[in-house]
Amino acid sequence: MKIKTRTHNICKILKAIYPHVKTQLQHRNPFELLVATILSAQCTDKQVNSVTKKLFDTLASPDDFVNASLEDIEKLIRPTGYFRNKAKNIRNCSKMLMEKYNGDVPGTLEELLELPGVGRKTANVVLGAAFGIPGMVVDTHVKRISKRLGLTKNTDPAKIEFDLMKIIPQKEWNDFGLRLIYFGRAVCKARKPNCPDCPLCHLCEYSDKSA
């Protein structure tokens, strides 16, 4: 079967299972989403949400983060891991927002990628969820599942991003990434993928058909 038609079938099935998808990261504005997404590096959304309520209650704006001590920020975000790097990144990021964007979050991929602690995954999450701009988020779930499904042969997330953009219609980019993430958490898990109950089993090169 051709890659595009196979992909189309995969899209259709995922859309039927997860009709409405959105980031699980709790946020009330683009800045909170940006911070939450930086925190989500190598960390589950659930874990991020467990710290952001108190974090944003204490520090609400880029200005607040710039004026806070690194120690205070570190203390608030510690459970998300890599807290020294993240605290530094979020504060420097806030400083750049103040200096270059009047405290607003910029709305292009290029500008977002300039921000400390913001890579392609984070930038695409913010583009999609805060600005409604098409972007293909390639996190660990998207990477794992794309490879298992045979949608890419690449290992580099940026290359996977471009591979997926070629075979998925642009309108679907944001939702497709989100759906793979939902699907990755529930079925196509890193440790014990539930192949026997998988709705994509027949379209999958990886699937364990023996069970």
Added chain:
DNA sequence: CTCCCGATAT
């Protein structure tokens, strides 16, 4: 390629 770190599954 290495470093950064806590939480959870096994």
Added chain:
DNA sequence: ATATCAGGAG
């Protein structure tokens, strides 16, 4: 007790 999970920077 330890392996595994989860992105970005240098």
